[in-house]
Amino acid sequence: xxxxxxxxxxxxxxxxxxxxxxxxxxxxxxxxxxxxxxxxxxxxxxxxxxxxxxxxxxxxxxxxxxxxxxxxxxxxxxxxxxxxxxxxxxxxxxxxxxxxxxxxxxxxxxxxxxxxxxxxxxxxxxxxxxxxxxxxxxxxxxxxxxxxxxxxxxxxxxxxxxxxxxxxxxxxxxxxxxxxxxxxxxxxxxxxxxxxxxxxxxxxxxxxxxxxxxxxxxxxxxxxxxxxxxxxxxxxxxxxxxxxxxxxxxxxxxxxxxxxxxxxxxxxxxxxxxxxxxxxxxxxxxxxxxxxxxxxxxxxxxxxxxxxxxxxxxxxxxxxxxxxxxxxxxxxxxxxxxxxxxxxxxxxxxxxxxxxxxxxxxxxxxxxxxxxxxxxxxxxxxx
Numbered sequence: 001x002x003x004x005x006x007x008x009x010x011x012x013x014x015x016x017x018x019x020x021x022x023x024x025x026x027x028x029x030x031x032x033x034x035x036x037x038x039x040x041x042x043x044x045x046x047x048x049x050x051x052x053x054x055x056x057x058x059x060x061x062x063x064x065x066x067x068x069x070x071x072x073x074x075x076x077x078x079x080x081x082x083x084x085x086x087x088x089x090x091x092x093x094x095x096x097x098x099x100x101x102x103x104x105x106x107x108x109x110x111x112x113x114x115x116x117x118x119x120x121x122x123x124x125x126x127x128x129x130x131x132x133x134x135x136x137x138x139x140x141x142x143x144x145x146x147x148x149x150x151x152x153x154x155x156x157x158x159x160x161x162x163x164x165x166x167x168x169x170x171x172x173x174x175x176x177x178x179x180x181x182x183x184x185x186x187x188x189x190x191x192x193x194x195x196x197x198x199x200x201x202x203x204x205x206x207x208x209x210x211x212x213x214x215x216x217x218x219x220x221x222x223x224x225x226x227x228x229x230x231x232x233x234x235x236x237x238x239x240x241x242x243x244x245x246x247x248x249x250x251x252x253x254x255x256x257x258x259x260x261x262x263x264x265x266x267x268x269x270x271x272x273x274x275x276x277x278x279x280x281x282x283x284x285x286x287x288x289x290x291x292x293x294x295x296x297x298x299x300x301x302x303x304x305x306x307x308x309x310x311x312x313x314x315x316x317x318x319x320x321x322x323x324x325x326x327x328x329x330x331x332x333x334x335x336x337x338x339x340x341x342x343x344x345x346x347x348x349x350x351x352x353x354x355x356x357x358x359x360x361x362x363x364x365x366x367x368x369x370x371x372x373x374x375x376x377x378x379x380x381x382x383x
Contacts, residue, residue, distance in 0.1 A: 007279065008337065009265025011060035012257045013091070015046060015083055016271030017069040018293045021104070024140040025205035026167070026198060030273030030291055031070045043079040045300040047086040049270045052304040054090035058279040060266060062091045064098045064257035073103035077115040084120055098123055098256040105151035106143050113158045123161040125194070126152060131181050135170055156190060161253065163192035168231065169224045170198050172217040178227055179234065186238045191253035195231055196246050197224060225372060232368065245328045245371055262329050264322035264337065272296040272306065277313070284313040315340040324378055332365030347381055
């Protein structure tokens with residue numbers, strides 16, 4: 001397919017590595033535990049899927065590559081190298097491309113950091129999740145606080161950009177305890193933090209426990225709201241305001257890949273369970289792949305692709321998707337891209353009047369009050 005200028009929002013490539021050493025009880029991502037993984041076979045399949053996609057969809061300059069999972073730091077460096085070489089073979093690469101790899105902070109995975117950096121990985125996102133051993137155990141994490149600190153220090157010697165994740169609104173967590181932990185995290189942080197409220201998802205171990213009434217001391221809605229608000233206040237005061245509901249950074253250090261999603265850009269997703277929004281001959285296409293790793297692998301080896309859905313996305317759905325993603329951002333959404341969504345001016349006016357939205361020189365922005373209840377705001381807008 002032809003190389004063309006990128007659409008609004010930019011273009012990125014997402015590579016899903018579906019394997020983990022253990023399944024965390026809160027996780028509803030497409031992640032699987034396997035006793036052994038044939039790295040060469042998986043590298044060849046990912047390369048074949050990428051090559052196939054390059055021939056079937058419009059190609060844009062790549063501004064970000066993201067290895068997500070699962071646990072991508074379990075990938076052999078050679079696997080990462082093959083994937084990156086294949087992308088460079090088929091797509092033009094921006095000179096300042098952001099290449100992120102998600103990592104668990106264990107000593108085994110940290111040993112690979114120098115090699116990953118030599119292959120071109122220039123940003124690592126570490127799943128630390130909590131800063132004390134008791135909560136790490138309750139979250140099902142395999143690392144200790146000491147291991148996390150060691151891995152973090154190793155990462156910062158090899159990568160200029162190192163982000164890490166924490167989960168808050170945990171069982172029995174008070175505002176005071178989270179404040180201390182968050183201030184500790186900010187003292188560690190380089191330029192980016194992802195701070196997620198613990199959500200109980202159906203189909204997870206926590207979901208099963210919660211349904212049975214055995215997941216005790218979960219914060220109620222009022223406490224969860226207090227925890228969110230204090231998170232925004234403390235991070236902003238520390239020079240790392242929330243540029244998105246769950247993501248904080250110094251100015252200019254935002255995750256470029258995630259901005260592609262939130263700004264309604266285009267992205268190719270490869271690997272089991274990966275989604276994408278690509279273009280073919282000027283038509284935006286939604287893609288999905290097989291979820292089960294072995295099924296995806298067999299499909300790629302047999303047919304060249306593990307994609308099961310390639311559905312056109314109409315103008316109205318494009319505008320609605322952009323609205324739903326973009327209002328998560330502090331910058332909001334460009335109203336010129338919302339015409340096809342068919343929003344009621346009266347509903348927008350009412351939400352602005354009540355302080356949930358604001359209009360700012362051609363942009364529609366969710367206020368701090370609105371981001372706190374964004375799902376309800378979107379339901380109102382789209383009902």
